[in-house]
Amino acid sequence: MNVICKSFMIEEFKTYVDKVDLNTWKPKFPVIHNTSAPTQAQYIGWHHRSDWTPEQWGRNLVSYYSGLGWNGCPHLFVGYDKILVLNALNVHGTHTPSWNKISWGIETAAEFENEAFDDGVKTNLIAAVAILCNKAGFNPADFELGVSGIHFHKEDKGTTHQHCPGKNLIKADFVAAVANYMNENFSNTFVVPVFEASHIHIPESVSLADTAGMSMEELTSIKWVQVQLNRLGEKLNVDGRVSIKTKEAVQRFQKKMWLTADGIAGPVTRKALKIAK
Secondary structure (H helix, E strand, C coil): EEEEEECHHHHHHHHHHHHCCCCCCCCEEEEEECCCCCCCCHHHHHHHCCCCCCHHHHHHHHHHHHHCCCCCCCCEECCCCCCCEECCCCCCCCCCCHHHHHEEEEEEECCCCCCCCCHHHHHHHHHHHHHHHHHHHCCCCCCCCEEEECHHHHHHHHHHCCCCCCCCCCHHHHHHHHHHHHHHHHHHCCCCCCCCCCCCCCCCCCCHCCEEEEECCHHHHHHHHHHHHHHHHCCCCCCCCCCCCHHHHHHHHCCCCCCCCCCCHHHHHHHHHCCCC
């Protein structure tokens, strides 16, 4: 196996990827997985052990995969803390039946069937996939099965893992987040796909919000939300786009105000923004 077994913070990972030579082997797309074992809770718990490191875990994984007779392994294991590079990024690995020779395999240390996709693991996974897509020149939203765009493991018709990476990792939201990250950090200009759901459940608090006295600009403008968040200490580009940075800033404000932290700047959040000091 061509194994790296080094873990990185996001900026360190970007520096590492910048130096990778893809002339020897270049994939067509990334495939997203979750580990299930460990769950995110188990993975977090391992950090309390004095003899445990991501690199030690990586070495154990390599030994296990070798025992299966595999000649490669998944390229990345993304945790809430770091991004572990296992299989070399310019050599094909082993992670899904149909696409091993043409894709990067990216595992996430979590069980998204019942664990939330949020906090550090969300931040690291979005960044890791965006950095790889930028390196390879991929448009993450240009999806054609088996050809291009971000793939989920369950989309491989040859796999038995029919729910991977889990229901709480919503592909439409994830693809949009990766595209936004690339636009904001690498000066790309991808058109972020808009996925509209019909008959979505709107919380009762939204329907009953008292917005008397608020203008339509205050109720509908994304730029207004960005200006108010910047007034309170954020440093957003006032561009009128619901980018990942804007959504995360909205979530921080919502948590501070004890509101539902869904990242949606609806009427309840907007009224709180208007009166916040």
